[in-house]
Amino acid sequence: MPDPTRQRNLQRCLLKLGVPETPNLNWALLDQALTHASASSTNYEQLEFLGDAALRLAAAEFLLEAYPQATVGELAAVRSRLVSDHTLADLGDLLGLESYLQVSASASRDVAGRRSRLADAFEAVLGVLYLHDHSLTLIRSWLDTHMARLAEQIRRDPTLQNYKAALQEITQATGGGLPEYRTEEISQIHGDTERFASTVWFQERLWGEGRGASMKQAEQAAARMAYEPLKQALSPGKS
Amino acid sequence: MPDPTRQRNLQRCLLKLGVPETPNLNWALLDQALTHASASSTNYEQLEFLGDAALRLAAAEFLLEAYPQATVGELAAVRSRLVSDHTLADLGDLLGLESYLQVSASASRDVAGRRSRLADAFEAVLGVLYLHDHSLTLIRSWLDTHMARLAEQIRRDPTLQNYKAALQEITQATGGGLPEYRTEEISQIHGDTERFASTVWFQERLWGEGRGASMKQAEQAAARMAYEPLKQALSPGKS
Incomplete structure (x- = not known):
C-alpha cells in the first residue's frame, strides 16, 4: 500500500x-x-x-x-x-x-x-x-x-482526422502490406492550398487522390478518398 | 426480432x-x-x-x-x-x-x-x-x-509473431512515421536460413538487424531486435 x-x-x-x-x-x-x-x-x-x-x-x-x-x-x-x-x-x-x-x-x-x-x-x-x-x-x-x-x-x-492511419489499419489487418503514397509539388506558390498532389496506391491499384497546402494534407486527402472503396474491396462479402 | x-x-x-x-x-x-x-x-x-x-x-x-x-x-x-x-x-x-x-x-x-x-x-x-x-x-x-x-x-x-506490426504501432502512436526496412539477399542458396539480411531504420537511425530464410523472416527478426530499445527511446521517462 x-x-x-x-x-x-x-x-x-x-x-x-x-x-x-x-x-x-x-x-x-x-x-x-x-x-x-x-x-x-x-x-x-x-x-x-x-x-x-x-x-x-x-x-x-x-x-x-x-x-x-x-x-x-x-x-x-x-x-x-x-x-x-x-x-x-x-x-x-x-x-x-x-x-x-x-x-x-x-x-x-x-x-x-x-x-x-x-x-x-x-x-x-x-x-x-x-x-x-x-x-x-x-x-x-x-x-x-x-x-x-x-x-x-x-x-x-x-x-x-487521421485517414492515413485509418487506411493503414485496414490494409495491415489483411496482411497485404501498406498503402503507398506518391506525392509531388505541383505549384511553387507557398500557401497555395493545392500546392501538393498525392495519389495512394495499394496492391498496384490507384485508390485515391488528393491535394493540399502541405504534403501531409495532400496525402490525408488521398487517404480519405481511398478509405471507403478500399474497405469495401478488402471485405468483398459486404455488398 | x-x-x-x-x-x-x-x-x-x-x-x-x-x-x-x-x-x-x-x-x-x-x-x-x-x-x-x-x-x-x-x-x-x-x-x-x-x-x-x-x-x-x-x-x-x-x-x-x-x-x-x-x-x-x-x-x-x-x-x-x-x-x-x-x-x-x-x-x-x-x-x-x-x-x-x-x-x-x-x-x-x-x-x-x-x-x-x-x-x-x-x-x-x-x-x-x-x-x-x-x-x-x-x-x-x-x-x-x-x-x-x-x-x-x-x-x-x-x-x-508479428514484431513488424508491433513496432509500427509504437512508431505510429508518436506520429513520427513508419519504420523503414532495408533488406537484401546475401546468399543464393535456397533454404539457407540466413539467405536474407534486413536492417530497420527509424528517424534516420538504425534500430535492429536480422537474418532469415525469407525477406519476411529477416525483417521480423530485425523488428524483434528493434522493439525494446525503440520503445524505450520513444518513452524517455521510463528509465
Whole structure:
C-alpha cells in the first residue's frame, strides 16, 4: 500500500480527473501506474498496454453512440486521433496529471520526454480504472465529456482526422502490406492550398487522390478518398 | 426480432462457439452481426468496429494474466497475430461460423472474400457479446481456451509473431512515421536460413538487424531486435 501522504495524493489525482469516489480502488496499482521512477518497475508498462486497449474500446463505444449516422471509416479516423499520444498528453496537461507522477531525477530532467511520459501515465491510469471492475464504467464516467469535446474538434478540423492511419489499419489487418503514397509539388506558390498532389496506391491499384497546402494534407486527402472503396474491396462479402 | 427458425439457428451458433446460455441476449443484433447480405445493412460494420476493439482488450487482458513475466513487447507481438484477420478466419472455420452467416447470392459466389467475411462476422459477433453487459465476461468465457492454444502456438513459432506490426504501432502512436526496412539477399542458396539480411531504420537511425530464410523472416527478426530499445527511446521517462 502507498503511504498515507501518497494515498491522499492519489485520491486528489482521481478527484482532479473527475473519477467518482471509489474507496475500494486498488491504490497500490494506481501508485504503480503513476510511478515511472525506475526501469525495474515494469508493472506500469503492463497497465499502459491494458489501458491503451481499454481506451480504444471506450472510444469506439462512445463514437458509435455519439455519431450513429457516421460511417465506420469516419469514426476510425476520429478515433485514431482521439487515442493518439498527442491527444493524451494534451489531456494529461489539462488535468494536471504531471504533479501526481513520480519520476526519477534523471527522467525529470528529460524535458523532451515529458509529453510521452504524460501520455503513458494517462494510459496506465486508464488500465487501473478498467481493472477495478473489468468494465469501462469508471473510465467513461468522466472521460466521455472530454471525448465529446475532442471528437467535435477533430471532426470540425479535417486536417486533424487521421485517414492515413485509418487506411493503414485496414490494409495491415489483411496482411497485404501498406498503402503507398506518391506525392509531388505541383505549384511553387507557398500557401497555395493545392500546392501538393498525392495519389495512394495499394496492391498496384490507384485508390485515391488528393491535394493540399502541405504534403501531409495532400496525402490525408488521398487517404480519405481511398478509405471507403478500399474497405469495401478488402471485405468483398459486404455488398 | 428474427423469425423462430433463424433464432434457433442463432442459438445453435452460440452453442457451437461455446457461449454460455444467455436467454436475454439481443437476438436481433446477433442476427445483424451475421447478416452480410446487402450493403444497406451497415449495422454489422459498426458491430465489427466495436468487436475488434473488444477483442484487442480481451487479448491484452488474457495475455497479461497468462504471461505475467513476458515483456509488453512480446505480448504486443503475440497479440498482433492473435487478433489478425488470418487467425479470426481460422477460428471462424474451426467453429463452423460460416453456416450461420447470411450472405447475398452474389457475395457467396465470391470465394476469395470468404475468409475476410468470416473474420468480419467473427468480430461482429464479439461486438454483440460485448454489448450484452458491456463487459468481456461472455467473450472470455469461451474465447480464453482458444486464445491460450493460439498464443502458445504463436509463441512457439517466432515467425508467427508479428514484431513488424508491433513496432509500427509504437512508431505510429508518436506520429513520427513508419519504420523503414532495408533488406537484401546475401546468399543464393535456397533454404539457407540466413539467405536474407534486413536492417530497420527509424528517424534516420538504425534500430535492429536480422537474418532469415525469407525477406519476411529477416525483417521480423530485425523488428524483434528493434522493439525494446525503440520503445524505450520513444518513452524517455521510463528509465
